[in-house]
Amino acid sequence: xxxxAGPANPKMLKTAWYQTTARYGHxxxxxxxxxxxxxxxxxxxxxxxxxxxxxxxxxxxxxxALALVAGGILVRIFIxxxxxxxxxxxxxxxxxxILGYVSGILTFTPFEDWRFAHNLHHATAGDLDRRGVGDxxxxxxxxxxKASLRKRLAYRIYRNPFVLFGPGPALLFLFFxxxxxxxxxxxxxxxxxxxxxxxxxxxxxxxxxxxxQTYLLIQLPIILxxxxxxxxxxxxxxxxxSAYWVHHxxxxxxxxxxxxxxxxxxxQILQWFTGNIGLHHIHHVRPNIPNYNLQRCHDDTxxxxxxxxxxxxxxxxxxxxxxxxxxxxxxxxxxxxxxxxRGNSF
Numbered sequence: 001x002x003x004x005a006g007p008a009n010p011k012m013l014k015t016a017w018y019q020t021t022a023r024y025g026h027x028x029x030x031x032x033x034x035x036x037x038x039x040x041x042x043x044x045x046x047x048x049x050x051x052x053x054x055x056x057x058x059x060x061x062x063x064x065a066l067a068l069v070a071g072g073i074l075v076r077i078f079i080x081x082x083x084x085x086x087x088x089x090x091x092x093x094x095x096x097x098i099l100g101y102v103s104g105i106l107t108f109t110p111f112e113d114w115r116f117a118h119n120l121h122h123a124t125a126g127d128l129d130r131r132g133v134g135d136x137x138x139x140x141x142x143x144x145x146k147a148s149l150r151k152r153l154a155y156r157i158y159r160n161p162f163v164l165f166g167p168g169p170a171l172l173f174l175f176f177x178x179x180x181x182x183x184x185x186x187x188x189x190x191x192x193x194x195x196x197x198x199x200x201x202x203x204x205x206x207x208x209x210x211x212x213q214t215y216l217l218i219q220l221p222i223i224l225x226x227x228x229x230x231x232x233x234x235x236x237x238x239x240x241x242s243a244y245w246v247h248h249x250x251x252x253x254x255x256x257x258x259x260x261x262x263x264x265x266x267x268q269i270l271q272w273f274t275g276n277i278g279l280h281h282i283h284h285v286r287p288n289i290p291n292y293n294l295q296r297c298h299d300d301t302x303x304x305x306x307x308x309x310x311x312x313x314x315x316x317x318x319x320x321x322x323x324x325x326x327x328x329x330x331x332x333x334x335x336x337x338x339x340x341x342r343g344n345s346f
Contacts, residue, residue: 017303018254018285024297025288027091035292036099039076043106046070050218051210064221071225072273078107078230079275079291085115088290101191105198108173108223110180112191117181122287125238126260128324129248133181136164136239141325141337156334159322164235169227236264236315237280241331245324257284258307265309271295281307 046066053063083089084100100111121134131138137158144152157163178196180189206215244260246252264278271278279294282304289297298304310318321331325340332340 017301021282021286021289021297021301024293025088025286025290026293027089027290028292029090031292032089032290035080039073039080043070043073043077046073047218051214054214054217055210060217063217067218067221068225070222071229074107074222074226075229075233076273076275077103078109078226079277081107081109081111081114082118082275082277083290085111085118086287088288101194104191105195105202107226108195108199109177110188110191110195113180113184113188114177116184116188122284125284126244126246126256127248127251128245128326133183136235138239138245138331139323141323141332141340144323144337155322161319165228165232169231170224172231173223173227233264233274233277236310236318237262237277239318239321239331240310241318241321243324243331245326245329254285257281260284263304263307263309264315265311267312270312 046069050063050066050070052058053066054060080089081100081103084096084103087093087096089099090096097111100115104111104114117134124130124133125135128140137155139147139155144155147155158168178192180192184192203212203215206212206219238261240262242259243262244255258281261281261284262278263281266274266278275291276294277283277291279298282289282294282297282301286297318331320333320335322334323332323337324330325332325337
């Protein structure tokens with residue numbers, strides 16, 4: 001057991017149950033290969049069907065209906081990519097790198113650069129003093145009240161759900177990920193270059209075979225749907241009312257895992273599309289657990305059963321949250337901040 005399971009208490013101690021989770025942190029070649037087949041084959045078939053619907057003049061809504069499913073599978077491809085970034089999908093580092101680059105091209109994401117940013121995310125999640133890389137822009141109430149009018153406006157626009165999940169994902173995957181992360185090294189910058197070259201080559205080959213317009217009518221909705229769904233998942237993973245946030249001197253990685261990362265409990269079909277990443281608290285406890293072992297780890301570890309899950313219905317409540325209140329130790333809405341200010345004025 002821990003010293004205490006509450007997020008407001010001192011540093012937590014790793015004991016027996018944590019040690020037992022280590023056995024789930026090993027890849028299984030058969031399971032990994034099967035996931036490749038049951039993910040990439042349907043994705044390829046959907047692409048072929050969409051090419052047919054576009055070139056044969058079917059109503060475009062039929063292509064979009066197929067793109068909706070393909071976008072969901074693209075999220076699953078990204079989870080395989082994510083596992084490769086953690087070196088957990090295959091036992092071989094080389095195999096993880098090769099699949100990481102290939103799946104990264106499919107998801108418009110440079111492997112080495114994203115791995116660099118994502119490792120920073122794991123090292124800084126929930127740390128108020130180390131925000132800004134691989135996370136959702138989150139201000140404290142004090143920072144927001146002290147900010148200039150221009151910065152407040154920019155933050156409100158950024159946190160608006162219609163922006164965050166509308167043009168936001170498109171800008172992230174189609175534009176921002178064409179450049180390396182601040183502080184990235186030579187290897188990371190090279191991965192951005194190689195990914196961009198590969199994407200240009202694909203566009204060129206598609207233009208010569210199926211035609212640029214056909215490619216655009218298929219690829220654009222797939223990447224926009226997949227990116228929006230993926231960003232929504234990432235948002236829910238760390239943006240919920242009781243999410244753990246503290247300053248660096250009090251920061252505890254185990255508390256971040258259990259109390260700053262959500263358990264997004266999804267229906268089984270959605271869990272398949274999202275590669276079990278809803279079990280995000282377990283992923284932060286042990287990032288080396290491949291996605292296909294997360295559910296078994298959860299089921300076999302009683303400590304995880306005490307975590308209150310976020311459901312599809314309750315996840316929408318997080319949309320109103322925008323600021324972290326250090327006094328209340330929770331995320332609050334702009335409206336709640338305004339109410340607090342009115343209360344303090346009396």
